[in-house]
Amino acid sequence: MPDREIKVPNIGDFKDVEVIEVLVSAGQSISKNDPLITIESDKSSVEIPSTFEGKIKSVNIKIGDKVSEGDLILLLTSNEESKEDIKQKPKTQKEELEIKPVEQKKIEEKVNNHFNEKNNSGISLASPKTRKFARELGVDINQISGSERQGRVLESDIKNFISSKINKISNKRETQVKKITSEFSHSDFGKIEVKDLPRVKKLASTYLVNSWTTIPHVTNHDEADITEMEEFRTSLTDIYTGEKKKITPLAFIIKALVASLKKFPSFNSSIDDIENGKMTVKKYYHIGIAVDTPHGLMVPKIRNADNKNISLIGKDLKEVSELCRNLKINKKELFGGSMTITSLGGIGGSFFTPIINYPEVAILGVGKSYKKQLFINGKFVPRTILPLSLSYDHRIIDGAEAAKFNNDLK
Incomplete structure (x- = not known):
């Protein structure tokens, strides 16, 4: 029985996937189409x-390895015949000679493309995927000189552009601020272990x-x-059974938050174009929920929360939380x-100080509810109190508006 090599198939443009x-x-023993490994890209896990x-003879990779197509x-010990077993006719010397001039021509064209200028309109050429990549990184693609024909911009050009900017900033900071380094390493004081950060935390x-460095945070506690x-939440029952x-209290908080966002539209905006005196007011209500997972914090969105009832929001919360914990959530979400x-x-x-999820301009932190004696109608009565911590971008929201927002929310 021959040994078969099972390799990573075509996974698109991705390389070194974890x-x-x-x-x-x-x-x-495994059957055809049985899952072997799970790999995680920037968009999803596959x-x-x-x-x-057949029967597995040896496994050549482990969790944490980086793989690419062909690895x-x-x-596998198998009785099946693969397509690779069919002998292909070797290329003749003549065919090889015919290919070389074509390959040489392509290389020359690629080198020459580095010196091509942009089109007359001043707008860089790029694929929709590349333009989306630039938008996600906050880069003006028209400032980038593309390496392909007629100045077409590739993702590698965007990465090189950002890298050059970072290097300039880093060099400037090095001349201004001297980095403080410890005289002793951690291992000088005892046993240590160096671990890789979870991928989600590295991205976040x-x-x-x-x-934290670009938004002037202010937090209003209430x-x-x-x-x-x-009392209402715990009294809910199914009308049939x-x-x-x-239903989680978070579902009720989401509905209340949407109602307040409608009254205070500046909280449902973005000011990523503030340098040009512009703000983007959103007409949709997609509420982000911070989900704690073993891999790190993820913030999926409850889409169109204004059009959903409490039960449906509660159901959506469970679904997106489970997708995040299993790393099955779509990146766009x-x-x-x-x-x-x-x-x-x-x-x-x-109370705490939550960090605003850019490019949003506010974030609501919710603490653990507790019982508190309040003086109402001439006597003290026990009430259930929920701590609120509202962080906001002071460039677009002032203190008075934040206080009014919290008053409306509660």
């Missing part, structure tokens, strides 16, 4: 299936640093009396939000 799951082991059936996954760190809301409905809610209610804590 292996997040190995679903088989040596000695295991299972790679087997192209043969060996495993060796760039956005967090950008938000408390909401949710006694009646909790009579069983109690379990992490963008295009109106405002974000981050809740510590299930963990603990009261």
Whole structure:
């Protein structure tokens, strides 16, 4: 029985994609199309299936490895014949000689393309995918000189452009601020372990640093009396079965937030073009929800929350949270939000300073509810109180408007 090499198939333009799951082991018998590994790209996670059936002789990769098209996954003992077994006619010397001039011509064209100027309109040529890539990174593609014919811009050109900008900024900072370095390493004081950051946290760190360093954050702390809301929530029952409905308080908070956003549209805006005196007011209500996963914090969106009832919002919350925890969420679902809610209610804590999810201009932090004695109608009564922490961009929202927003929300 011949040994078959199972390799990574064509995965598009992606290279060095991380292996997040190995679903088989040596000695295991598998069938054709059985999943072997799961790889994770910037957009999604994908299972790679087997192209043969048989018994696994050895597995050549492990979790955390970086793979590309053609990399060996495993060796398989199989009775099946593959297409590779069919001998192909070798190329003749004449055919090889005919190919070389064509390849040489392509190389010369590519070199010459580096010196081509932009088209007369001054607008860089690029594919829709490349333009989207530039928009996501906040880069004006018309400022980039493309390396392809007629100045067509590639993703590699965008990366090189950003890298050159970062290097300029880094060199400028180095001349202004001297980096503080420790005289001793951590290992000088005991045993340590150096680990790789989870991929989600590495991606999020760039956005967090950008938000914290470019947005003037101000946080308004307040408390909401949710006694009646909790009584209503815990009293909900199914009209058919009579069983109690379990709906998270977050669903009610989302509905309340949408109502306040309609009254205060500046909270549902973006000012990524503030240098030109422009602000973008959104007419949709997509609420971001911070989801704590083993891989890091992710912020999927509840789309069109203004058109959904409490039950449907609660259902959507469960679905997107599960997709995030399993790394099955579509990358696009992490963008295009109106405002974000981050809740510590299930963990603990009261007030904190949540970081705004750029390019949004505000974020609502929700603490853990607690009982508090309030003086109402001449006597103290126990009430259920919910801590609120509203961080906002002071360039577009002032303190008075933030206080009014919180008052309306609660």
